[in-house]
Amino acid sequence: MNIWPASVDQNQAAPILAARLQDLSLSMHGPLMGRLTDEQRALCLGIARRSMVNVAAQIDSNIPADLLWQDWLHRGIPITDAWVASCFARAEEHRWRTQQGSQASFQAADSRLGADGSKHPPRHNMPRYGNRPEVADAYLQLQLADRRRFDPLGYPALAIADLPDEVYRHLLNEVARWRLRDISRDMRFAADLGQSVRRAWEGRGSLISLDDSSRLFYERVIASHPLSDEANQAVARQDWLAFIALASAAQGCSYPMMVTRLLTANFDALAAWLASPDALGLRGDSLAALEACLADVRGAAALGEARE
Amino acid sequence: MTASLIKARVDLDGRMVMADPPLLKLHLEAGLQLRQCIAMPQLAQLVARALQSQRPVQRTIFMGREGGQVSAQVVIMPDEQGADIRISQWRDTPCLSSRHSHSPLSQPLPTEWQWECNAELKLLALHRGEGAPAFPQPWQGRLLLDVFDLHSDPQGRFPLLQGRSALANFDGQRISQNDRGRQDMLLSGQALWDGQGQFCGYRGIAEPADPADFYHKSPVDPAAIKNKNINFSRRVDQALRAPIGRIITYADQMAAPNDDNIRADYRRYARDMAGAGRHLLALVDDLTEMQNIESADFRASVEPMDLADITRRTVSLMAIKARSKDIQLHGPQASARLPSDGDSRRVMQILMNLLGNAIRYSPNGSSIHVGLERSDNFAFLTVSDQGEGIPADQQSIIFDKFERLGRRGDGGSGLGLYISRQLARAMGGDLSVKSIVGEGAHFTLSLPLIR
Numbered sequence: 001m002n003i004w005p006a007s008v009d010q011n012q013a014a015p016i017l018a019a020r021l022q023d024l025s026l027s028m029h030g031p032l033m034g035r036l037t038d039e040q041r042a043l044c045l046g047i048a049r050r051s052m053v054n055v056a057a058q059i060d061s062n063i064p065a066d067l068l069w070q071d072w073l074h075r076g077i078p079i080t081d082a083w084v085a086s087c088f089a090r091a092e093e094h095r096w097r098t099q100q101g102s103q104a105s106f107q108a109a110d111s112r113l114g115a116d117g118s119k120h121p122p123r124h125n126m127p128r129y130g131n132r133p134e135v136a137d138a139y140l141q142l143q144l145a146d147r148r149r150f151d152p153l154g155y156p157a158l159a160i161a162d163l164p165d166e167v168y169r170h171l172l173n174e175v176a177r178w179r180l181r182d183i184s185r186d187m188r189f190a191a192d193l194g195q196s197v198r199r200a201w202e203g204r205g206s207l208i209s210l211d212d213s214s215r216l217f218y219e220r221v222i223a224s225h226p227l228s229d230e231a232n233q234a235v236a237r238q239d240w241l242a243f244i245a246l247a248s249a250a251q252g253c254s255y256p257m258m259v260t261r262l263l264t265a266n267f268d269a270l271a272a273w274l275a276s277p278d279a280l281g282l283r284g285d286s287l288a289a290l291e292a293c294l295a296d297v298r299g300a301a302a303l304g305e306a307r308e
Numbered sequence: 309m310t311a312s313l314i315k316a317r318v319d320l321d322g323r324m325v326m327a328d329p330p331l332l333k334l335h336l337e338a339g340l341q342l343r344q345c346i347a348m349p350q351l352a353q354l355v356a357r358a359l360q361s362q363r364p365v366q367r368t369i370f371m372g373r374e375g376g377q378v379s380a381q382v383v384i385m386p387d388e389q390g391a392d393i394r395i396s397q398w399r400d401t402p403c404l405s406s407r408h409s410h411s412p413l414s415q416p417l418p419t420e421w422q423w424e425c426n427a428e429l430k431l432l433a434l435h436r437g438e439g440a441p442a443f444p445q446p447w448q449g450r451l452l453l454d455v456f457d458l459h460s461d462p463q464g465r466f467p468l469l470q471g472r473s474a475l476a477n478f479d480g481q482r483i484s485q486n487d488r489g490r491q492d493m494l495l496s497g498q499a500l501w502d503g504q505g506q507f508c509g510y511r512g513i514a515e516p517a518d519p520a521d522f523y524h525k526s527p528v529d530p531a532a533i534k535n536k537n538i539n540f541s542r543r544v545d546q547a548l549r550a551p552i553g554r555i556i557t558y559a560d561q562m563a564a565p566n567d568d569n570i571r572a573d574y575r576r577y578a579r580d581m582a583g584a585g586r587h588l589l590a591l592v593d594d595l596t597e598m599q600n601i602e603s604a605d606f607r608a609s610v611e612p613m614d615l616a617d618i619t620r621r622t623v624s625l626m627a628i629k630a631r632s633k634d635i636q637l638h639g640p641q642a643s644a645r646l647p648s649d650g651d652s653r654r655v656m657q658i659l660m661n662l663l664g665n666a667i668r669y670s671p672n673g674s675s676i677h678v679g680l681e682r683s684d685n686f687a688f689l690t691v692s693d694q695g696e697g698i699p700a701d702q703q704s705i706i707f708d709k710f711e712r713l714g715r716r717g718d719g720g721s722g723l724g725l726y727i728s729r730q731l732a733r734a735m736g737g738d739l740s741v742k743s744i745v746g747e748g749a750h751f752t753l754s755l756p757l758i759r
Binding site: 152296 | 361363364365366367368381383422424426427430432433435436437448449502503504506508
């Protein structure tokens with residue numbers, strides 16, 4: 001059975017991920033996205049590696065993931081479009097939120113300074129969903145799902161639950177194939193490995209993904225509150241996690257897809273949908289704030305300021 | 309430099325018709341005047357866009373000036389006659405620098421944890437360095453106070469609870485895991501804020517605590533864990549600590565002065581609740597300690613130490629508390645030495661109890677002296693205050709359990725002196741008091757000299 005994806009030639013090293021990402025970005029025709037910076041490529045590559053490490057650990061915690069990655073780098077990473085797209089969306093979202101996080105910290109610090117530079121208490125200490133415990137619980141689940149997308153050292157990664165089915169299956173196959181080919185040809189070992197892969201595949205069904213959490217959050221929000229209020233609040237707070245979750249669930253697309261759409265689409269076209277009362281109903285000031293932050297992220301990409 | 313809101317106005321052709329001084333200064337420096345087009349390219353571009361689309365535009369922009377640059381948040385609101393410009397977060401930096409020079413996420417060192425919680429102190433993230441202790445499972449979404457035991461610092465404070473109450477950064481919060489023996493860590497956290505200045509949690513690190521710096525010995529001595537009383541005490545400790553911590557946290561949140569939805573009198577009640585909670589938490593500490601020292605297996609470790617050095621360090625620790633009542637604390641001179649036998653952490657614990665009592669019961673502006681003496685076999689440490697003193701008939705009972713001499717509501721538990729005397733005796737010494745009503749009290753700790 002040929003377990004290589006159709007896009008990869010077994011006899012020839014696959015194109016490296018960085019080059020593929022460049023192809024991908026060019027194909028998106030997004031403003032200012034014609035060239036990926038070194039940082040964007042490094043982030044994507046790091047996320048790809050960590051997603052492989054996560055998957056390898058699902059099969060067998062003893063798989064030497066570092067060795068596997070070195071081997072892949074040498075022979076060519078068995079990428080697929082879907083895997084690349086997942087890494088790209090995660091990397092761009094990480095850049096966005098890291099950058100905006102820095103700015104939010106600055107702005108919050110500013111807001112606590114009076115005109116004379118003296119310190120004042122912060123303006124708000126209200127529980128975010130104090131009178132809506134079911135929304136508060138869903139938001140907590142959303143935050144937990146979000147934080148699961150980091151490796152044990154705090155670097156951005158892809159949680160197992162968030163990998164698209166085809167990517168997860170592909171990575172399971174690729175890791176198992178490497179394990180089988182490079183470590184042992186023992187038939188009994190192969191049977192055990194097959195069992196491990198099957199268990200890993202079946203075990204994923206019980207995990208809660210970011211998309212699951214986003215949908216739950218969205219449903220609980222609209223059950224208790226106008227969606228537009230919540231979306232405008234999320235923008236005002238620069239709570240991009242909540243905003244993307246609401247937008248993706250409202251649009252019926254995946255969270256990473258919404259990230260990519262927000263970061264690459266022409267904003268004037270996007271604004272029409274975001275402002276529509278049938279969708280998120282963003283007000284003019286929210287649209288302006290969102291556009292400003294997206295422009296910052298795109299601008300940073302163009303200037304090569306992004307970092308991991 | 310950070311200025312408050314800066315305003316300007318442009319006409320329909322994008323010419324600046326009015327500007328507050330900071331913006332006007334930049335405009336003039338660039339060689340243009342009022343009623344001319346805007347000199348700052350990014351700002352001019354945004355104004356043109358807003359006028360053209362008749363839609364509000366908001367951006368972070370950078371404006372160069374001689375020897376530096378200005379970054380600012382700009383909002384342009386178009387109308388029928390032109391547009392209003394509102395500029396906030398005006399940052400004037402002397403040289404070109406990246407706005408993104410620091411990352412809000414940093415990786416933990418090998419021995420550290422990195423952690424994050426939301427505004428309710430529910431854990432969102434825990435990452436551990438390769439050599440750091442494991443943390444309890446599950447922790448996701450649980451209250452930090454349920455996952456870890458909080459311990460007071462040498463001043464009797466809980467930095468995390470204080471930080472949460474004041475919405476401020478904190479450090480030095482000692483925590484232990486309540487379901488797997490003692491792996492104490494020191495927690496520090498940086499307050500997180502969203503784009504509206506709303507407090508939204510903490511992110512920080514936890515590093516292994518240095519046992520040498522801690523005056524509390526573990527309330528659960530591994531050698532004594534077989535003792536049923538200790539097990540009972542441990543369970544009580546675990547059962548009480550988390551809910552009391554939760555009461556304090558929520559009461560502090562309600563008492564926060566910036567929550568406009570809570571009535572002023574309710575805020576006062578909440579403050580009282582938080583204070584009572586802190587008192588209860590201290591009582592739990594004392595009860596646990598009492599159970600520990602009353603167990604048959606309890607042994608204080610006795611080793612050579614310098615009583616003068618420990619006294620100086622403790623006096624230094626308590627100086628802040630004394631200053632809050634304008635009390636002068638006088639300890640031994642820097643050159644003084646008094647070698648004796650004892651457990652330095654326990655001696656510090658006793659001394660902190662004595663000094664804490666002295667500060668509590670001394671009038672504002674008075675003095676407290678800590679003197680050292682020695683005889684042939686013993687070293688003596690005496691804490692002398694200028695309080696009301698203790699009547700002779702009460703001096704014999706003051707070391708009894710829960711004896712408060714009729715005092716209530718002053719933050720004491722009635723166990724401190726009892727525990728201190730038991731500890732002193734466990735080290736081969738004693739604790740005694742001499743006092744004349746109206747002339748203050750003298751508490752003397754004796755410890756054997758180095759044999």
